[in-house]
Amino acid sequence: MAKPRINVHITREVWKRLDEMAKRPGVSKAAIVDAALAAFLSPEADDRRDAAIIRxxxxxxxxxxxxxxxxxxxAETLALFARYFLTVTPPLPExxxxxxxxLGRERFGYFIEQLAKRxxxxxxLSAEVLDDTVPEASQFADTMDFTTIGK
Incomplete structure (x- = not known):
């Protein structure tokens, strides 16, 4: 039984790529198009797309x-700082x-400049603080440290 025949229009770029692929031995344009359509219409293609979207x-x-x-x-850091500052700072005489x-306006201007630069x-700053406070792997104990305990 003969396979059904279709006529389609494709872009020149796709045609060039199809033509290049079909130059390999044992590969025909019909086989490439048939495999591409089968992959596109396969429910597994939808599953792969869905899996990629889910990832x-x-x-x-x-x-x-x-x-x-x-x-x-x-937010918690800022709230704690504000509470601490307001708790320990006495009111100024008139x-x-x-x-x-x-002086506050001058300091605030300096603060804004530093913020803009950063x-x-x-x-x-939080990443720098974490880098400074999180220990390096070399600072952890290794197996040898535990084997010598009590000896």
């Missing part, structure tokens, strides 16, 4: 979870307030 969504979900954690830590406000450089 990407899982990756996005993990990133969102990390961002949520970082935002929570940042005669010192103008000078203190001027954001422009892409360096994260």
């Amino acid at each position: 990407r969504l899982d990756r996005i979900d993990r990133r969102i979870d990390r961002a949520d954690r970082d935002i929570t830590v940042t 005669q010192d307030r103008q000078a203190a406000q001027a 954001l422009a450089s892409g360096k994260s």
Whole structure:
């Protein structure tokens, strides 16, 4: 029984690629198109696509979870600092307030400059702090340390 025949229009780029692939021995254009259509129409192709989408969504979900954690830590840090600062800082006498406000504006300007530089450089202070506080692998005990205990 003869195979059904179809006529289709494809782009020149696809035609060139098909023509190149068909130059290999034992491969015909019809076989390539038949295999490509079978793969495209296969339910397994949908499963592969779905699996790829699920992997990407899982990756996005993990990133969102990390961002949520970082935002929570940042908000809690800021809240604790504000509470501590407001608790330990006594109110200024009226005669010192103008000078203190001027100094505060100057310090705040410096703070904003430093913040702008850090954001422009892409360096994260929290990442630097973690790098400084998380121990290196060489600082952990190894098996030999445990075998010598009690000897």
